[in-house]
Amino acid sequence: MGKSRKGILTIVHKEEIAEGIIRVELVGELVKEMDEPGQFIHIRPGMGIDPFLRRPISICDVNLEENKLTIIFRVEGKGTQLLAETPVGTEVDVLGPLGQGFPIHHRQSGDHALLVGGGVGVPPLLYLAKKLVRQGVKVTSIIGFGEKNQVFLEDELAFLGTVYVTTIDGSYGYQGLVTDLFPQVKKWNVLYSCGPIPMLKAIQHLFKEEEKEGYLSLEQRMGCGVGACLACVCQVNSSEKKYKKICSDGPVFALEEVAL
Ligand SMILES: Cc1cc2nc3c(=O)[nH]c(=O)nc-3n(C[C@H](O)[C@H](O)[C@H](O)COP(=O)(O)OP(=O)(O)OC[C@H]3O[C@@H](n4cnc5c(N)ncnc54)[C@H](O)[C@@H]3O)c2cc1C
Numbered sequence: 001m002g003k004s005r006k007g008i009l010t011i012v013h014k015e016e017i018a019e020g021i022i023r024v025e026l027v028g029e030l031v032k033e034m035d036e037p038g039q040f041i042h043i044r045p046g047m048g049i050d051p052f053l054r055r056p057i058s059i060c061d062v063n064l065e066e067n068k069l070t071i072i073f074r075v076e077g078k079g080t081q082l083l084a085e086t087p088v089g090t091e092v093d094v095l096g097p098l099g100q101g102f103p104i105h106h107r108q109s110g111d112h113a114l115l116v117g118g119g120v121g122v123p124p125l126l127y128l129a130k131k132l133v134r135q136g137v138k139v140t141s142i143i144g145f146g147e148k149n150q151v152f153l154e155d156e157l158a159f160l161g162t163v164y165v166t167t168i169d170g171s172y173g174y175q176g177l178v179t180d181l182f183p184q185v186k187k188w189n190v191l192y193s194c195g196p197i198p199m200l201k202a203i204q205h206l207f208k209e210e211e212k213e214g215y216l217s218l219e220q221r222m223g224c225g226v227g228a229c230l231a232c233v234c235q236v237n238s239s240e241k242k243y244k245k246i247c248s249d250g251p252v253f254a255l256e257e258v259a260l
Pocket residue numbers: 040051055056057058059072073074075076077078079080081120123124218219220221222251
């Protein structure tokens with residue numbers, strides 16, 4: 001479980017940044033540990049017994065000087081609805097940082113990273129982009145959404161590199177899928193991606209014949225979040241081990257590692 005631990009964070013800001021998409025800033029000592037992009041927190045939505053389970057949400061951005069964490073989530077069901085309704089000033093119970101994030105330590109100045117995000121897979125790419133740029137890595141992002149009113153984080157990512165936006169219905173940016181734009185980005189040497197399984201599967205398929213360095217972050221329903229309950233297993237393409245736990249072995253895996 002590494003250096004992950006439990007703590008109380010206080011909500012200091014909350015706003016709806018796109019349709020049904022909520023951005024929340026939290027402050028607390030626990031944030032000091034959150035220096036690896038791609039990790040997540042496991043947050044208790046409310047202090048009552050319903051819902052009983054925590055909800056996993058990616059670390060979107062961190063300000064280590066101010067001990068401030070940003071998360072961005074879509075209101076899906078009971079847990080995220082409750083979180084969205086929690087007033088500024090409330091203390092929330094958080095476990096984290098959890099999981100293995102995106103490997104970036106071996107990246108060098110002059111590398112070119114392609115970041116690909118779909119929907120609520122986009123948030124972890126912001127902290128990743130910031131870290132990469134600080135290491136001298138050129139960053140190009142392709143982010144995809146259903147329609148114009150669901151688009152978020154375009155400006156923040158544009159501050160760090162080139163950004164392409166796609167929408168399925170063509171109401172903003174390019175009409176189509178994120179993968180349609182891959183030919184536009186030349187000479188990247190590492191790919192980092194987070195989004196829905198069909199998107200990650202398409203990416204895996206595109207590069208199955210090529211030896212491209214890439215990493216995929218998977219989302220799965222979780223129980224414990226720390227590797228104890230086996231609620232989050234996924235199949236892997238390896239002979240010695242058939243399954244891995246998304247919460248503790250992931251959520252980030254090498255491009256060819258997981259069987260989607
Ligand atoms: C490592 C990780 C990081 C995540 N980061 C983010 C994030 O940054 N922003 C964000 O909006 N969401 C993120 N998610 C998804 C988020 O955890 C779910 O949307 C949330 O748990 C739903 O809880 P709920 O109580 O609102 O909905 P529920 O009532 O539990 O479910 C409502 C709907 O959401 C679906 N759902 C529930 N959990 C998941 C899940 N884990 N993945 C996909 N679909 C799910 C259900 O099938 C159902 O259709 C992440 C998930 C993981 C595993």
